Amino acid sequence: MTPADRPAHPARPAARSGPDVLDLPPLLGAAGQVRLPGSKSISNRLLLLAALAEGPTELHGLLDSDDTRVMVQALRALGVAVDGEAGSAGLPLRVQGCGGRLGRPGAELFLGNAGTAVRPLTAALALLGGDYVVRGVPRMHQRPIGDLVDALRAIGCAIDYLGEAGFPPLAIRQGRPRVEQPLRVRGDVSSQFLSALLLSLPLLAQPRDIEVQVEGPLISRPYVALTLALLERFGVRVEHADWQRFVIPAGSRLRSPGSLRVEGDASSASYFLAAGVLGALHGQGGPVRVLGVDAHSVQGDVQFARVLHGLGADIRWGDGWIEACGLQAGRSRLGGGEIDALAIPDAAMTLAVTALFADSPTLLRGIASWRVKETDRIHAMHTELRKLGARVEAGEDWLRVWPLAPADWRSASIATYDDHRMAMCFSLASFGPADIRIEDPGCVAKTYPGYFQDFAAIARPVPVLAIDGPSACGKGTLAARLAAELGLRLLDSGVLYRAAALQALRRGVALDDEPGLRALALELPIGWRDGRLLLDGEDVGDELRSERVGEAASRIAVLPGLRQALLALQRAQRRAPGLVADGRDMGTVVFPDARLKVFLTAAPATRAERRYKQLISQGISTTLENVLRDLRERDARDASRSVAALAAAPDSLPLDNAQLDVDATVARVLQWWRDKP
Numbered sequence: 114m115t116p117a118d119r120p121a122h123p124a125r126p127a128a129r130s131g132p133d134v135l136d137l138p139p140l141l142g143a144a145g146q147v148r149l150p151g152s153k154s155i156s157n158r159l160l161l162l163a164a165l166a167e168g169p170t171e172l173h174g175l176l177d178s179d180d181t182r183v184m185v186q187a188l189r190a191l192g193v194a195v196d197g198e199a200g201s202a203g204l205p206l207r208v209q210g211c212g213g214r215l216g217r218p219g220a221e222l223f224l225g226n227a228g229t230a231v232r233p234l235t236a237a238l239a240l241l242g243g244d245y246v247v248r249g250v251p252r253m254h255q256r257p258i259g260d261l262v263d264a265l266r267a268i269g270c271a272i273d274y275l276g277e278a279g280f281p282p283l284a285i286r287q288g289r290p291r292v293e294q295p296l297r298v299r300g301d302v303s304s305q306f307l308s309a310l311l312l313s314l315p316l317l318a319q320p321r322d323i324e325v326q327v328e329g330p331l332i333s334r335p336y337v338a339l340t341l342a343l344l345e346r347f348g349v350r351v352e353h354a355d356w357q358r359f360v361i362p363a364g365s366r367l368r369s370p371g372s373l374r375v376e377g378d379a380s381s382a383s384y385f386l387a388a389g390v391l392g393a394l395h396g397q398g399g400p401v402r403v404l405g406v407d408a409h410s411v412q413g414d415v416q417f418a419r420v421l422h423g424l425g426a427d428i429r430w431g432d433g434w435i436e437a438c439g440l441q442a443g444r445s446r447l448g449g450g451e452i453d454a455l456a457i458p459d460a461a462m463t464l465a466v467t468a469l470f471a472d473s474p475t476l477l478r479g480i481a482s483w484r485v486k487e488t489d490r491i492h493a494m495h496t497e498l499r500k501l502g503a504r505v506e507a508g509e510d511w512l513r514v515w516p517l518a519p520a521d522w523r524s525a526s527i528a529t530y531d532d533h534r535m536a537m538c539f540s541l542a543s544f545g546p547a548d549i550r551i552e553d554p555g556c557v558a559k560t561y562p563g564y565f566q567d568f569a570a571i572a573r574p575v576p577v578l579a580i581d582g583p584s585a586c587g588k589g590t591l592a593a594r595l596a597a598e599l600g601l602r603l604l605d606s607g608v609l610y611r612a613a614a615l616q617a618l619r620r621g622v623a624l625d626d627e628p629g630l631r632a633l634a635l636e637l638p639i640g641w642r643d644g645r646l647l648l649d650g651e652d653v654g655d656e657l658r659s660e661r662v663g664e665a666a667s668r669i670a671v672l673p674g675l676r677q678a679l680l681a682l683q684r685a686q687r688r689a690p691g692l693v694a695d696g697r698d699m700g701t702v703v704f705p706d707a708r709l710k711v712f713l714t715a716a717p718a719t720r721a722e723r724r725y726k727q728l729i730s731q732g733i734s735t736t737l738e739n740v741l742r743d744l745r746e747r748d749a750r751d752a753s754r755s756v757a758a759l760a761a762a763p764d765s766l767p768l769d770n771a772q773l774d775v776d777a778t779v780a781r782v783l784q785w786w787r788d789k790p
């Protein structure tokens with residue numbers, strides 16, 4: 114095939130759509146069970162083996178993700194019949210093996226950022242010969258492949274670099290591969306080079322043994338063990354001595370075993386198991402059970418569960434599952450120390466985040482391969498952990514993370530570098546006392562499109578009881594009583610609007626100067642002492658309650674920019690063990706995921722009477738008519754503004770307290786709270 118014959122636009126996976134960012138609520142704990150999606154490493158190896166083998170193969174439980182889709186598309190482009198779609202309602206995918214003879218000896222393949230597709234397909238196509246181009250996303254063109262190309266060229270394969278030497282894109286032509294001497298391949302950059310050779314060399318069906326010699330140390334051995342285990346299912350038994358010398362016996366051929374089931378992804382299990390442990394810090398540790406992996410798993414990353422156990426986690430194993438049940442008896446935090454992560458490179462990223470919650474610093478060693486993964490993971494991890502306030506040190510192949518004291522946590526927007534594992538492991542930071550925003554959450558589609566839904570299903574967010582309602586309906590009194598009864602924190606959100614108004618009055622910022630008010634609110638110097646608000650360190654409680662400030666607060670509260678600026682301050686009050694928040698938009702805007710939302714009302718006349726009595730008892734002279742008029746005006750303004758207008762959330766429970774005294778109102782809401790699942 115000449116370049117002119119090649120398709121101008123090789124098949125690309127559909128562009129991802131979805132939100133740009135995901136705000137994770139702070140978590141108290143996690144409990145439940147998760148059926149893991151199929152393992153990426155197993156799925157892509159089995160797809161290739163099934164395609165190359167003799168006979169048809171049914172693959173059950175295959176992962177449906179970006180990386181497996183590019184593999185399926187590539188196989189189809191090569192003329193392999195693949196029937197069905199991965200992940201489709203329990204139906205298997207059927208692959209018609211080509212028995213080592215591809216239907217189309219020429220194609221241009223776009224393989225995204227899937228290392229598990231680029232490396233083994235390069236080896237297979239080079240050994241089979243033809244006229245192929247292998248390319249991927251820009252990051253793939255920065256991920257090394259030179260060691261594999263060198264090994265293949267040395268046995269007579271014809272491969273050219275189309276860009277920088279040592280990296281994709283590649284052009285593969287017809288060569289004359291023959292293995293007379295032992296093949297040599299380096300094993301210290303990526304074990305995928307060795308795996309790629311082992312998966313495809315049986316295609317040569319040589320009458321003599323094929324020997325592959327690893328030069329230098331071999332990293333990520335469990336992934337090579339996985340390759341060997343899967344080859345065995347296809348009838349090829351590779352012998353090895355000390356993970357250095359591998360022998361494919363003479364006459365080996367890939368033969369389909371007929372039907373195979375893909376295990377759950379052990380790397381993805383790490384997030385849920387860690388969640389089942391971290392919740393214990395707030396007293397709600399698990400159990401979280403992952404279904405689809407167990408002690409017999411062929412994936413190296415199941416060892417993560419043992420490492421976590423070694424750090425003090427209570428981990429249990431069963432047939433087809435692993436469970437995390439918080440910490441071992443007598444422990445209040447995870448341990449730190451030095452961890453050799455050579456055998457669990459992917460799951461070790463999870464440990465870099467759990468290290469924030471440990472009792473001493475954690476040193477992850479043996480992670481040189483992080484440098485050449487979806488992104489430079491050592492750099493990415495170092496940068497993002499520091500955003501949270503953590504002390505972190507990094508070297509060429511190690512990372513040291515210090516625990517983060519509760520007072521030192523900072524809310525942060527976490528960049529994910531188009532790396533699914535960055536997005537997934539930082540979801541665990543939501544166990545800390547900070548607000549966590551995950552940028553480009555859709556990048557998890559590489560291996561786990563439903564990750565954040567599954568995470569939300571086991572997550573137990575810090576609970577919020579939201580009370581909204583008009584002026585003088587008794588929200589403040591009710592909220593304070595509920596917080597005291599339930600032992601939760603209290604947020605009177607109106608106080609923040611009043612504080613912003615007072616600051617504007619003091620600084621001479623006009624009450625309709627939206628940009629000026631927004632800037633002022635973003636820098637509002639507030640603090641708390643014994644539940645009272647401090648402005649610039651001064652207790653301004655009485656001034657905040659004045660009519661002048663209340664009137665100013667009501668005016669600035671109509672400005673969207675100002676409201677937006679106060680959001681973070683309000684959400685920052687959502688910390689363990691939970692929050693009772695009162696205001697106008699607690700259930701609709703600030704805490705839309707509140708566990709219970711109450712919309713408190715009473716007829717204007719009732720509210721006016723209460724407010725009138727209150728003012729008189731404070732020695733403020735007024736008339737009932739004046740109070741009623743003011744109240745109606747404020748109601749109208751609250752209900753008619755363009756943002757966060759006073760309205761009941763659709764999932765709120767209405768409560769008219771005109772006929773109820775305070776005790777009865779409190780009792781009613783407490784009952785609702787306790788009845789909530």
Ligand code: DC
Nearest residue numbers: 606607608610666667670696697698
């Ligand atoms: O509840 P309060 O009177 O302390 O509130 C002062 C002003 O702030 C009031 O006019 C409405 C406004 N506010 C708001 O718009 N949204 C909130 N969540 C709380 C108060």
